[in-house]
Amino acid sequence: MRLSHYLVPTIKEIPAEAESISHRLMLRAGLIKQLTSGAFSYLPLGWRVLRKIENIVREEMDAIGSQELYLPALHPLDLWIESGRASVMDEIMFKFQDHKGRWMCLGPTHEEVITDLARSFVHSYRDLPQQWYQIQIKFRDEVRPRGGLIRIRQFTMKDAYSLSTSQEDLNEWYLKNRQAYTNIFTRTGLRFYIVGAHSGAMGGSGSEEFMIPTPTGEDSIVVCDTCGYLANLEVATSKIEHHEKMDVPMENVSTPDRHTIEEVAGYLGVPEFDTMKSVIYMLVPEETPLLVLIRGDLEVSEAKLEIALKGHEYRPAHPDEIKEMSGAEPGFIGPVGLKRKDVRIIIDDSIPEGVPFISGANKDNFHTKGVTRGRDYDGESADLRLACEGDFCTHCDAPLRTERAIEVGHIFKLGTKYSESMGATYLDENNLEKPIIMGCYGIGIERIMAGAIEVNSDENGIIWPMSIAPFQVIVIPLDKRNEQIWSKAEEIYRRLWESGVEALIDDREASPGFKFKDADLFGIPIHIILGKRAIESGNAEVKVRKTGVRTDVSIESLLADPLKALPWLGDETLSRP
RNA sequence: CGGGGUGUAGCUCAGCCCGGUUUAGAGUGCUUGGUUCGGGACCAAGAGGUCGAGAGUUCGAAUCUCUCCACCCCGACCA
Structure with a gap:
């Protein structure tokens, strides 16, 4: 191409709206132009890069026997109601009515459409396994688009779906995709980590994310430099030091108007890790309370809580519900002396048996010292703690550190979540009807471009890897x-x-x-x-x-x-x- | 959704606090002519703006007040 007649509007000044390296350089080098929040035009130079990335992705997917197809971005909302995800995805779906008044949406992802396809055409175990993929636009009405192409409302995803008859076959496909992803990210010139992840709204059992380490990233990952343990912060495990066991009697102390851990610890002149935090949720649909206990200086990971609850839905409790459960205002809640008796209690491993803590007294303006698990109360055990920089590795005891990263790929073992809810079944050798066992595997195409720039640039501009250079x-x-x-x-x-x-x-x-x-x-x-x-x-x-x-x-x-x-x-x- | 910020020429911004000497500016980009030609050249002339939108206060509003809109950042949330 001749630059004299090529649409490459470079700019010398650093654009005001751009904060991240990749966003600045993509604007300065004339790769992209923002149309509205979370939607970008890809100019010729940027478009060439995206197409090169797509082609690498395509080659590697084809190489593992994945079949490319192309699904609509326009979906009937009914399909989402059928799978039960219309409510879960409600906030991020672009929805509207067609001229007949039928509700439609723009696809934020394609499990539903794929499952519909599978139930139409897969009838026998002889039809399986299969893996189908597409490179397609997704629409998500993100509450907060950010970072140039890091989080956008219209983006391109390679999404692949494996259909198997057994867990072993799913595992095989999972590993094949994992290897293909490794090849793709290596070929596109990225440094990346594969980390253990949370399945979130996708459901399913195991999942791993492919992460590009960069301060611009919106995820945090936990890294052990000694043994190589890696995980997304939301599910990372860690070891912490525990207090000595002691047998001290319970004693109520006055803590007027001290609601937060910080206030209580400060008022009583004790460190925050001597206190215990009570977090209250309501289980849905039962509408019964859930009390989560964790040491005062630590935070609950909602992802871990979801796992501990095995997908059981819950929501934060309202102040009046808290009062009804405990008898006291929020801020003075504890496990001993609750008013309601049907409270489910889950206790983080940071609260071991026999160790006394200061907790709310379930009485306004009072806390209780010496509250001891096993003696005064008990509940289910779980690891609910958000790991912190400086915690210790559960595998090798070395100190952990955290790092920011961009998620560019995510692979899931879905299982039968969608095939069961949508009736995608086949007949096995014994003429028994079985749900198809599914896996799904996604890659954000634009994020690869942004990530490649984040990882590869200097003060003069972008340094493209040869493989994806325009x-x-x-x-x-x-x-x-x-x-x-x-x-x-x-x-x-x-x-x-x-x-x-x-x-x-x-x-x-x-x-x-x-x-x-x-x-x-x-x-x-x-x-x-x-x-x-x-x-x-x-x-x-x-x-x-x-x-x-x-x-x-x-x-x-x-x-x-x-x-x-x-x-x-x-x-x-x-x-x- | 909570908090913070921005909106003036294609782009980056000054002017606003303290209303009127500002006929709305600078740099850059653009047009024309000339010079220059190995790390964002120089000179000259020129085009280019309903100051985000609406309402209000005032003799007078880019500037003060209110409402709305758009965009960015932090957090919450998020295959």
Whole structure:
């Protein structure tokens, strides 16, 4: 392509609305243009990168025997009501009525449509296994889009769905996809972690996320540098130090108007870890209270709570419900002396038996000292604690650290959640009707682009890995008046395309510095610079963007065989982080 | 959804607190002419804005008040 007539609106100033590195550079290099919150136009340069990413994804999916198809983004809402997810996904779904008044929505994901397809066409165990995938636009009315392409309301996802007859077969597909993802993220030049994750609204048993470590990320992951343990913060396990067991009697103490842990600990002059926190929820649909107990200085992970409740729905309790359960205002709640007797109690491992804590007294303006599990109360045990920087690894006891990261891929063992609710079944060898066992596997295409920039840039701009660079080479002729320079540049440019190399030529009437700055900003891996010196010496200057190394290469050899003259084109290290 | 912030030329922003010397500005980009040509060149001339929208206060509003809208950031939430 010729830069003189190519839509690449570069900007020198740092755009005001952009905070993250990738967002700034995508705007500055003319890759994207925001239309409205969470929706972007992809300009020619950016679109080329996205298509390259898609192609890598496609190759790796095809390689594991996954079949590409294409589903509609327009769904009847009925399908979502049938699966039971219309309510769960309600907040993020774009919904509207068609001209007949029928409720429709734009697909935030495609489990429902796939399951519908499966129940239409899969009838026998002989039809299985299958894996289907698509590269499709998803719509999610996110409450807060952010970070350029990190979280958007219209985005492209590769979503794949495996259909199996057994858990073993699902495991096999899961591992195949896991390997394909590893290949994809390696080929796209990303540094990534595979971390244990929470299944969330998708349901199902096991799941892992592929994470790109960068401060821009909106997820936190827990890392053990000693044994390599990795997990999403919401499900990460850790060890903490416990207090000594002691036998001290319970004693009520006055704590006027001290509601929070911080206030109570401060007022009583004790550290926060001597106190116990009571968090109250209501179980749905029973409308019975759930009391969660955790040490005062720690936080409950709602993801872990969901796991402990095995998917049982719950909601935060209202203040009047708390009062009815406990007899006291929120802030003075504890496990001993509750008014209601049907309270389900779940206790985090940070509250061991025999260790006294200070808890609410279930009496306004009072707390109780010496409240001891096993002696004064008890409940179900669970790990509900949000891990913290400095906690210890449950596998090797080394201290843990946390890191921010972008989620670019997520793989799930769904099981039979959708096949059961939507009746996607098959007949097995014994003529028994069985639900199909499903897995699902997603990749955010735009996030790969953003992530690649987050991981690979410098103060001058983007540094694309060769594999997803919009162009591999840019030819930069200097001094517009010098016809020799110009004609050589044109010749080289033509030879590059003839040899199958995607090349740009900067044929704009601009000063050398201007062209150099833009070439760096675009992040094209290889720059071929032609100035007066080149004509005099017969050598063009070849600069590698990633290393900054400049090498003289004879114009003659470039014209004879560009692929041979530019060994960097095949240099694998230029596609590695 | 809670908290914070922004909205003035294509872009980045000043002016607003303290209303009137501002005929709304700067830099950059754009147009024309000339010079320059290896790290965002220089000179000259020019085009370009209902100051986010509406209402109000006032002799007078970019500037004060109210309502609304849009966008960004932090948090909550989130395959």
